[in-house]
Amino acid sequence: MPKLRPFVLAGMLRGRVNVNWNKDRGLNPDGSERINDRHLTLAEKHTAREAVGVTA
Numbered sequence: 001m002p003k004l005r006p007f008v009l010a011g012m013l014r015g016r017v018n019v020n021w022n023k024d025r026g027l028n029p030d031g032s033e034r035i036n037d038r039h040l041t042l043a044e045k046h047t048a049r050e051a052v053g054v055t056a
Contacts, residue, residue, distance in 0.1 A: 008017050026034050040048075049055075 004017065004019065005021075007013055008019070028034055
């Protein structure tokens, strides 16, 4: 699914987009606070997968 935010910020869309850009009030499964704009590196993703024992 393509990300919408870069197109909105670049002004490439015709109409106004009805998206709530405020802080997400949900929690991660481990109970920590959710961070919307956090983009993990590939190395961080691999480390996290190894920590939980997921093989992909």
